Amino acid sequence: MTWLSRQALAALAALFLLAPAAQAVVRATPWPQSHSDLPADPAVRFGTLPNGMRYAIKRNTTPAGAVSVRFRIAAGSLMERDDEQGIAHMLEHMAFRGSVHVADGDTVKKLQSLGLAFGADTNAFTAATQTVYSFDMPKNDAESIDTALMLMREIAGELNIRQEALDTERNVVLAEAHLRDVPVSHLVKSGYAFLYGDRTAAALTPIGREDVIAHATPELVRGFYQAWYRPERATLLIVGDVDPAQVEAKIKTRFSNWRAKAPPRKAPLYRLPAQHPDKVKLFDESGSPTYLIFSWARPFDATPDSKAVETRDVLRFIALDVLNQRLAALAHSANPPFIAASASYENMADIADVTELVVNYRSGQGVDGLKAAERAWRDIVAHGVRQDEVDPVVAQWRTFLQDAAAAADSTQSTQMINLLLRSVDKKDVFTAPAADLAMYGDIVKDLTAARVSQTLQYLFGGDGPLVFTASGVPFPGGDAAVRSALADADAAPLAAGAAATLPPWPYTGYGKPGTVAATSTVDDLGVTFVRFANGVTLTVKPTAFRAAQILVDVRLGAGRLGLPRGAVTPVWGLAGFVPGGLKRYGIDDLQKYMADKSWGASLSVDDDDFTLRGQARSGDLDTELQVLTAYVTDPAWAPQAFGQMQVGYAGNFEMTQASPAAVLSREFYGLVHGNDPRWRAPSLAEIQGATLDNTKALLAPALANAPIDIVMVGDVTVEQAIRSVAATFGALPPRPDAAPPAGDERFPAPTPEPVVLTHRGAANQAVALIAFPTTGLFPDMKQQRTLRVLSEIFSQRLLDELRTREGITYTPGASSYASLSTKDYGFLYARAQIPPDKLADFYTEVDAVAADLAAKPVSSDELERARGPRIEDIQKQQQTNEYWVALLAGAQQEPRRLDVIRSTIPDLKSVTAQDVQKAAKDWLKDDKAYRLVVVPAGFTPPKLHP
Numbered sequence: 001m002t003w004l005s006r007q008a009l010a011a012l013a014a015l016f017l018l019a020p021a022a023q024a025v026v027r028a029t030p031w032p033q034s035h036s037d038l039p040a041d042p043a044v045r046f047g048t049l050p051n052g053m054r055y056a057i058k059r060n061t062t063p064a065g066a067v068s069v070r071f072r073i074a075a076g077s078l079m080e081r082d083d084e085q086g087i088a089h090m091l092e093h094m095a096f097r098g099s100v101h102v103a104d105g106d107t108v109k110k111l112q113s114l115g116l117a118f119g120a121d122t123n124a125f126t127a128a129t130q131t132v133y134s135f136d137m138p139k140n141d142a143e144s145i146d147t148a149l150m151l152m153r154e155i156a157g158e159l160n161i162r163q164e165a166l167d168t169e170r171n172v173v174l175a176e177a178h179l180r181d182v183p184v185s186h187l188v189k190s191g192y193a194f195l196y197g198d199r200t201a202a203a204l205t206p207i208g209r210e211d212v213i214a215h216a217t218p219e220l221v222r223g224f225y226q227a228w229y230r231p232e233r234a235t236l237l238i239v240g241d242v243d244p245a246q247v248e249a250k251i252k253t254r255f256s257n258w259r260a261k262a263p264p265r266k267a268p269l270y271r272l273p274a275q276h277p278d279k280v281k282l283f284d285e286s287g288s289p290t291y292l293i294f295s296w297a298r299p300f301d302a303t304p305d306s307k308a309v310e311t312r313d314v315l316r317f318i319a320l321d322v323l324n325q326r327l328a329a330l331a332h333s334a335n336p337p338f339i340a341a342s343a344s345y346e347n348m349a350d351i352a353d354v355t356e357l358v359v360n361y362r363s364g365q366g367v368d369g370l371k372a373a374e375r376a377w378r379d380i381v382a383h384g385v386r387q388d389e390v391d392p393v394v395a396q397w398r399t400f401l402q403d404a405a406a407a408a409d410s411t412q413s414t415q416m417i418n419l420l421l422r423s424v425d426k427k428d429v430f431t432a433p434a435a436d437l438a439m440y441g442d443i444v445k446d447l448t449a450a451r452v453s454q455t456l457q458y459l460f461g462g463d464g465p466l467v468f469t470a471s472g473v474p475f476p477g478g479d480a481a482v483r484s485a486l487a488d489a490d491a492a493p494l495a496a497g498a499a500a501t502l503p504p505w506p507y508t509g510y511g512k513p514g515t516v517a518a519t520s521t522v523d524d525l526g527v528t529f530v531r532f533a534n535g536v537t538l539t540v541k542p543t544a545f546r547a548a549q550i551l552v553d554v555r556l557g558a559g560r561l562g563l564p565r566g567a568v569t570p571v572w573g574l575a576g577f578v579p580g581g582l583k584r585y586g587i588d589d590l591q592k593y594m595a596d597k598s599w600g601a602s603l604s605v606d607d608d609d610f611t612l613r614g615q616a617r618s619g620d621l622d623t624e625l626q627v628l629t630a631y632v633t634d635p636a637w638a639p640q641a642f643g644q645m646q647v648g649y650a651g652n653f654e655m656t657q658a659s660p661a662a663v664l665s666r667e668f669y670g671l672v673h674g675n676d677p678r679w680r681a682p683s684l685a686e687i688q689g690a691t692l693d694n695t696k697a698l699l700a701p702a703l704a705n706a707p708i709d710i711v712m713v714g715d716v717t718v719e720q721a722i723r724s725v726a727a728t729f730g731a732l733p734p735r736p737d738a739a740p741p742a743g744d745e746r747f748p749a750p751t752p753e754p755v756v757l758t759h760r761g762a763a764n765q766a767v768a769l770i771a772f773p774t775t776g777l778f779p780d781m782k783q784q785r786t787l788r789v790l791s792e793i794f795s796q797r798l799l800d801e802l803r804t805r806e807g808i809t810y811t812p813g814a815s816s817y818a819s820l821s822t823k824d825y826g827f828l829y830a831r832a833q834i835p836p837d838k839l840a841d842f843y844t845e846v847d848a849v850a851a852d853l854a855a856k857p858v859s860s861d862e863l864e865r866a867r868g869p870r871i872e873d874i875q876k877q878q879q880t881n882e883y884w885v886a887l888l889a890g891a892q893q894e895p896r897r898l899d900v901i902r903s904t905i906p907d908l909k910s911v912t913a914q915d916v917q918k919a920a921k922d923w924l925k926d927d928k929a930y931r932l933v934v935v936p937a938g939f940t941p942p943k944l945h946p
Contacts, residue, residue: 028052028232029074036306038429044420045244047251051258052232055251056420056430057244060413062545063879067137067145067240068417071152072424074235075228077206078128078349079267082199086208087224089126090173090216095133096124097165099154104165105804107151111135112865114144115872118799126206128349130425136414138872140241149254152236156229157258161218170213171807177207179810179833181762182659183288187470194281194468195297196351200270204349226262231255235424239417270351272299276466280482283470286760287658289651290472292370294357294377294465300350305428307439314397314443316345319455320355321393322385326497327376329588332579332640337372338362339644345459347426355459362647366475367485370467374489381460383496384453392595394444401440403598403617405433406548412880472654502592506584507630514730516722522898528718529892532726535735536708537892540721541884543714548598550621550714551885554612554628554729557702558741560678561608561821568677568686572649573642573695574610577603580641583634587641590627599624601631603699608741608821608890609709610702618715621724629728632703642692653684657760660767660934661811661833667757671932672771672827674748707738709892713885740894743822747773747930752945754839754931758938764835766941767934768842771829774923777818778896784818784826785907786915787923791816791828792866793858793916797849802832808841809834820890820897827930828923836935840942843931853920857913871908 028048033040040046045057077088098104111122115138124133133155137144192201202209236255238247303309320343327341341359348354357377361369404411423430431439469475469482477484514532521528530538563569578601581587597620604611612631616624656662670680682690708729712721754768777784795814802812809832818826832842858866877883891897933941 029054032305032427033429035304036429038305038307038310038431039435041430041432041435043432044430045248047248049231049252049256051256052230053234053236053255053258055236055238055248056424057237057242057247057251058239058416058420059242059244060239060411060416061241062410062412063241063876065138065140065241066413066876067140067148067238067242068413069135069137069148069152070237070417070421071133071155072235072237072421073131073229074129074233076127076129076131077208078203078270079228079265080203080208080224081268083212084220084224085202086173086177086206086210086213087216087221088131088228089206089208090170090213091159091161091221091225091229092124092126092131092133093169093173094161094166094221095155095159097169098160098162100158100160102151102154104160104162105800107154109865110147110151112796112869113861114147115139115868117869117873118796120873121869127425128204128206132421137240138869138876145242145247145250149250153254153258156231156234156255157261159225161222161225163218166216166218166221168805168807170216172803172810173207173213174210175808175810175833177210177213178762178765178835179659179661180207181765182662183285183472183655186285187283187288187291190281190283191293191468191470194276195272195295195354195466196270196348197273200351203268203270223262226260227265230260230264231258232260237417237420237424239413239420241413270349272297272352279464280467280479281469282475282479282482283468284472284474286472287655288470288472289655290361290363290366291468291470292359292361292366292373293468293470294359294373295468296355296460296462296465297348297352298354298462299352300347301353302350310439311443314440315452315455316459318390318393318397318444318447319385319452319459320345321396322389322452323377323380323456325389325393325588325591326380327373328591330372330376331644332581332587332638334640336640336644337365338369339647341369341373341376343377357465360648363471363473363651364476366469366471367477367481370469370482370485371489374486375492375494377460377465378490379494379497380453381457382494385449385456386497386499387449388499390447390449390452392592394447395596398437398440398444399596399598401433401437403548405437406617407546408433410544410546502589503585505593507582507626507634510629510633510728510731512731513723513726514732515726525898525901527888527891527898530718530722530725531892532730534730534732535737536710536725536729536732537738538710538712538721538725539888539892540716540718541713541888542716542718543881543884545879545881546714548617548715549881550616550618550624550712550716551881552614552616552624552628553711553885553889554614554632555609555709555711555889556612556632557610557699557706559606559609561741561743561745562702563678563698565677568680568682569698570682570687570690570695571605571698572682572687573645573690573692574603574605574699576638576641576643576645576695577635577699578631579644580638581636582630583636585630586636587638594623594627597623599627601627603631607745607819608743610699611889618720621716621720622727625724625728629732632708632729633732635703637692637696639692642695646687646690649682650684650687653687659761660759660765663757663759663934664767664769664831664932668769671748671755672829672930674746676746706735708732708735709738709890711885711888713888714881738890738893740890741821743776743819743825745819745822745825747771747825747827749930750928751931753943754933754941756941757932757934758936759934760937763936763939765833766836766839766936766939767831767833768839769829769831769932770843770846771827771930771932772923772925773928773930774816774818774826774828776823776825777820777900779823781900781903782907782910783919784816785904786911786919787816787818787826787828788870789863789867789908789911790853790916790919790923792870793853793862794828794830794849796862796866798830798832798845801845801849802834802842806841808838820894836939836941839933839935840944843944847926850920850924850926854917854924857917860913863911863913863916867908867911871905874904874908
């Protein structure tokens with residue numbers, strides 16, 4: 001048989017074997033391990049159906065009884081033609097608007113009935129290279145798994161894409177586009193255009209063009225759908241408490257009959273520009289952050305994943321982290337040239353491999369930041385790195401991989417499946433954490449500074465960087481100033497840095513270990529209470545939720561409730577407390593000393609306490625407690641750390657002016673606390689006028705004299721926790737007994753006409769909010785659970801009406817809050833970002849929903865769709881250390897906090913439709929409501945009661 005006749009026979013066979021519109025030969029993408037020397041994780045079952053669809057299944061029992069599902073289509077905004085810009089994202093929205101076997105609107109309802117919350121558990125996203133649909137199923141029963149697979153199969157090839165649904169959903173997509181119409185987005189797109197060209201920049205921005213979205217037809221969307229949603233471009237991932245063999249059989253049954261309905265298209269090809277005529281670009285827009293971005297871009301290296309590729313990438317990470325440590329030391333110096341700077345390396349959507357050095361500089365000090373960053377990378381390329389710089393970074397990465405390997409069997413399914421998804425997108429072999437650790441050991445064995453230096457020479461090689469600047473005002477001196485600063489930095493002599501010796505660790509002894517004065521147990525919750533002779537209290541809950549993880553919270557003082565009421569205080573400045581380091585160990589030395597340890601330290605300001613947060617694994621717990629105790633007894637209060645926070649908050653204040661959502665986020669808690677200065681956001685003048693002494697005065701008294709209450713949860717025994725605390729906090733001088741602070745929060749007076757705030761962003765965007773006063777948690781916890789269900793129903797009705805039916809917003813929602821400290825303070829609120837001319841529509845709809853909820857009981861289906869996801873979410877949270885360390889805070893001083901844990905799920909299960917109706921009558925009262933709008937500057941909102 002001749003070659004020609006063989007081809008003719010193959011073509012004839014295809015006509016009979018394939019549907020007329022799907023005559024293209026299916027070429028399935030093989031899993032990368034099939035042509036790699038890297039071993040895939042043996043715990044994952046990889047497979048490919050005859051139609052080309054790939055799947056991967058992994059049994060994972062954290063959390064128990066739950067399943068995560070991701071359905072990936074290897075098509076995103078990079079595949080769009082010029083007249084399709086935004087259609088990949090538009091199609092993602094249409095996937096929830098009806099299919100052959102699922103009516104419009106029923107997808108979310110079906111999932112809610114199984115315990116999934118819209119947004120949190122049911123979601124999707126569109127990127128340049130992919131579109132991904134996500135379901136996190138709280139149950140692993142047959143109904144849940146079958147429903148998830150059925151819905152994904154509908155998305156795969158059965159979508160309706162009808163005109164009526166498209167007309168509504170296009171408005172939602174436009175609302176989302178307007179939500180993103182902010183200076184940061186403009187900055188990113190401008191930077192993309194500078195590096196890759198205008199058309200590539202558009203392809204890297206999935207939101208697309210408004211004119212395409214506004215005029216998209218079903219035929220246009222369907223054309224993209226049928227061309228790109230095809231089996232050979234699909235990958236289904238399932239991770240959870242499942243039997244892989246059973247799930248595999250279900251996948252084969254459900255997806256084997258999927259066939260493409262149109263010929264495939266050839267994807268547009270994007271390449272780096274052959275040359276850049278100008279190597280400097282300036283961007284300025286009011287509300288933009290201040291950034292300098294140095295970029296070294298090379299054509300994408302498509303070399304398949306292998307041990308050699310992994311070795312190359314590990315060396316790059318280590319090399320850049322050495323540079324990042326140098327940059328951090330500059331930022332922490334007495335007169336820092338910039339707020340922060342960091343270098344990274346990434347593959348940009350299979351178009352380019354890019355090394356970037358990003359510098360966040362102080363407004364007006366761009367030249368200083370530019371020169372310092374330019375010299376930093378030139379110094380390290382010219383003189384290389386030292387072994388004493390490499391070794392701590394090697395240790396940090398080893399610690400990270402050791403923790404990942406230790407926790408491999410207790411990693412959350414959502415985290416694991418997202419790592420698996422990333423490997424699919426990057427075309428990497430998905431390897432087991434233990435294998436990663438072993439390979440890393442081989443890579444870094446006898447790793448020399450010279451080899452790391454060679455890597456840096458490659459990363460920063462070529463014809464110099466492209467330099468992009470961004471700020472809220474024009475860069476002083478323009479292009480000429482940038483070029484001149486670069487030339488000055490390049491002309492200055494370079495000098496190699498000297499090796500630094502780490503001083504001995506000084507925080508090993510705090511005195512004679514403390515003795516235990518009393519212990520008690522809470523048997524039903526597996527909790528032990530300990531009181532030391534010096535007054536320090538310790539709450540311990542050993543768990544097996546995540547191997548090698550111990551969370552530690554150290555609570556001091558009364559938080560915001562203990563601050564003075566008379567003036568706004570620089571609470572924000574406390575964000576510089578931990579970065580300020582310790583008196584005898586600066587922050588850079590601390591990070592080097594802890595390089596081979598699992599540790600953490602941060603400070604939060606809560607309503608009723610200041611909390612030092614840390615984490616450790618068992619072998620590092622003593623050192624972690626030494627660090628946290630040192631922050632209480634020997635903090636440095638470094639001026640430069642406070643200065644960084646001050647500059648950062650001032651810059652963020654300007655950025656928040658650029659959108660209504662950002663203004664609301666900044667002002668919300670102050671306004672619903674009646675403008676109480678303890679919660680009110682500071683003005684720009686107040687930020688700029690704050691001092692370190694003002695900030696220190698807020699926390700220093702609590703560090704010196706306040707009660708200390710420690711909560712420890714995780715892979716720890718009670719005996720180990722007691723020993724570690726006894727040698728540190730338990731050895732301190734006596735502390736007073738802790739008591740719950742007396743809460744005095746107050747809700748604002750009603751506002752029949754909304755309070756008006758303004759923003760300087762897009763003129764077609766506004767935010768409307770309404771809040772109703774309720775009560776605190778403890779007077780009646782069952783009532784608060786009812787209010788939470790009420791808020792979920794309220795949120796869903798706003799979503800159904802304002803988004804699904806009217807399409808005037810992307811982000812409607814409602815929620816509730818109840819104080820743990822103030823018995824008569826709480827609120828239920830609803831909000832939406834909408835066009836300014838629709839503000840009255842929001843309040844009309846809120847009134848209608850409130851009236852309907854008060855007039856008649858909700859249906860049993862609606863009640864369960866609101867209550868079920870909340871219950872499932874709490875049950876899932878209860879299998880995490882984070883839940884317990886948060887809920888056990890203050891439990892020794894306020895035992896009712898234990899009842900919060902015990903009663904939440906039973907209370908939610910007992911909520912009835914009549915309870916919801918009564919709550920609506922009692923609390924959703926128009927004459928008590930606080931109303932607020934954020935509108936464009938110069939816009940006069942309509943009167944609600946003319």
